[in-house]
Amino acid sequence: MQHYRVAILGCRGRGTAAGRAYHQHPRTEVVALCDLVPELLATLGDELGVAARYDDLDRMIETESPDIVAIPTGTEFHYPLAMRVLEHGVHIDIEKPICTTLAEADAVLARAAEQGVQVAVHHQGRSGGALQAVKAAIAEGRIGGLRYVQGSGKGYYGGYGLMNIATHSLNAMLGVVGPVQSVQAVALTDGRPITPEDVVPSPSGMGYIAGEHVTAALAFECGISGTLLQHRFPKVDSTAYMIEIYGTEGRLYWKSGAPWFLSTPHFAPGQSEWQPLAPIVPEHYDPAGPAAVEDYQFADEYVQALDEGRAHECSGKAGRHVLEILMGIFESGARGQRVDLPQADREHPLLRWREEHGMGLPSPMPRPYAEWLAAEDCRLGRGAS
Ligand SMILES: NC(=O)c1ccc[n+]([C@@H]2O[C@H](COP(=O)([O-])OP(=O)(O)OC[C@H]3O[C@@H](n4cnc5c(N)ncnc54)[C@H](O)[C@@H]3O)[C@@H](O)[C@H]2O)c1
CATH class of the missing domain: 3.30.360.10 (Dihydrodipicolinate Reductase; domain 2)
Structure with missing residues (x-):
């Protein structure tokens, strides 16, 4: 069975939550982290044991070839970051709400369709x-x-x-x-x-x-x-x-x-x-683990x-x-x-x-x-x- 490589772009509260979930899931591996704040990279990187730490998302994706990039950043950055990440032809997990206007959301979905990749919006409920x-x-x-x-x-x-x-x-x-x-x-x-x-x-x-x-x-x-x-x-x-x-x-x-x-x-x-x-929760979820x-x-x-x-x-x-x-x-x-x-x-x-x-x-x-x-x-x- 395929294991999916995941990179986290943004390592504050929601990036930490996403990182813990993809780290704990048996079929996904957090392979790289990106943030502009070195302390955040260090904290999450040390917790998850991820050594590949970047401050440039393009370099991260080119070097680490993730299958999925999570984009847990402030909402005003969803659109520009999603468009940049999608240029690399990777699936995205973008925090909610998807964007701040419909024109932006349309552009994200259109680019994802052109690239043949999936967009998931983090409405985990x-x-x-x-x-x-x-x-x-x-x-x-x-x-x-x-x-x-x-x-x-x-x-x-x-x-x-x-x-x-x-x-x-x-x-x-x-x-x-x-x-x-x-x-x-x-x-x-x-x-x-x-x-x-x-x-x-x-x-x-x-x-x-x-x-x-x-x-x-x-x-x-x-x-x-x-x-x-x-x-x-x-x-x-x-x-x-x-x-x-x-x-x-x-x-x-x-x-x-x-x-x-x-x-x-x-x-x-x-x-x-x-x-x-x-x-209804999958049997493989361990509540003692760090993931919500x-x-x-x-x-x-x-x-x-x-x-x-x-x-x-x-x-x-x-x-x-x-x-x-x-x-x-x-x-x-x-x-x-x-x-x-x-x-x-x-x-x-x-x-x-x-x-x-x-x-x-x-x-x-x-x-x-x-x-x-x-x-x-x-x-x-x-x-x-
Ligand atoms: N799903 C939920 O339950 C839930 C809960 C709370 C918030 N949210 C959503 O999460 C998002 C905010 O998440 P947060 O509070 O963790 O975000 P935040 O804005 O506090 O942190 C984002 C991080 O991304 C980094 N970042 C921003 N641009 C970057 C770039 N170009 N390259 C590298 N790093 C970059 C920042 O340095 C920062 O550390 C919002 O969209 C909000 O609506 C979702």
């Missing part, structure tokens, strides 16, 4: 054991027919929550109920519908966003509907991050690592209880996909469709109209909206989230930055 258990329960008919799906974020500023967290929830929804045909959204900032002035650069380099509280209705191609909430809470609360699938005879609840089942379609306190389901289980399963799915010459379950196309939904939500929130997918205009809808109002790019904002929030609250007249 979709290929993880909790969602596998949810999908198995649906396939066994435990909730009857699908009726509705809903998801919530963690309480980040809404537009940022869309790019950062909803990218995961949406890909999990796509894995369960398939593609979205149209979206309709309400986007409020400071309690009123957004205006072009409310379009701001995202924290963490995730492009442009708008909306402090975003509520979106989704129409899936399979004929069911869903809702997605990304509302700013006073304090970020991870317990709020989940999706729930309603069936005609029961319900399923998913969050990373934790699938649950309700045997009645309507929850009534005291009359029905949620039951935990066991996540969902990152390990993401690597495992890549191995199987490449063996079979097919796309990863978290494919580039799925990652781009997630971005189509996100951009559709922004556009619908801005214009107050339904947006049909996939949209013909692939540039950022919020920037187009500003242009139509004679406005150029918004002023820069701080990149770190806490500083960004302080600046946004100041813009909204809520106190000193």
Whole structure:
């Protein structure tokens, strides 16, 4: 059986997670690391026992001939780095969200297709054991027919929550109920519908966003509907991050690592209880090892996909469709109209909206989230930055 050679481009938090997963998986080997910061290379290289350490990605790929290059870097760098890596004709594992505009995502997918390589977008929840258990329960008919799906974020500023967290929830929804045909959204900032002035650069380099509280209705191609909430809470609360699938005879609840089942379609306190389901995890995963289980399963799915010459379950196309939904939500929130997918205009809808109002790019904002929030609250007249 083929073993896949993996190089990690970017060795901070997510690069460390990817490195541990590909290191622990029996069919993948981390053969090289690249970062601009020598200390990060040393720390991850020493942990994984990888001696091939580079500060130049082209030299790394030419010298080490990896099969897969992981690109766990800040989101604004996904597009230029992916295009550079794809020149070498290698498969990529790119962090989420795939890019900051649809035009960029289109270019990445087109170049990958020309090179005959795969793009996987690191929505590890979709290929993880909790969602596998949810999908198995649906396939066994435990909730009857699908009726509705809903998801919530963690309480980040809404537009940022869309790019950062909803990218995961949406890909999990796509894995369960398939593609979205149209979206309709309400986007409020400071309690009123957004205006072009409310379009701001995202924290963490995730492009442009708008909306402090975003509520979106989704129409899936399979004929069911869903809702997605990304509302700013006073304090970020991870317990709020989940999706729930309603069936005609029961319900399923998913969050990373934790699938649950309700045997009645309507929850009534005291009359029905949620039951935990066991996540479906490969037998060869060793929980005592350093890899997080969902990152390990993401690597495992890549191995199987490449063996079979097919796309990863978290494919580039799925990652781009997630971005189509996100951009559709922004556009619908801005214009107050339904947006049909996939949209013909692939540039950022919020920037187009500003242009139509004679406005150029918004002023820069701080990149770190806490500083960004302080600046946004100041813009909204809520106190000193
Ligand atoms: N999948 C998840 O659960 C999850 C969780 C958190 C963040 N993310 C995503 O991960 C990404 C950020 O990951 P992070 O926080 O580890 O990134 P980071 O920006 O903190 O670190 C990226 C590293 O890449 C290096 N780098 C950047 N450009 C380079 C180049 N040209 N050559 C060599 N090295 C280069 C930097 O020096 C840095 O060390 C974002 O896209 C974010 O959305 C995903």
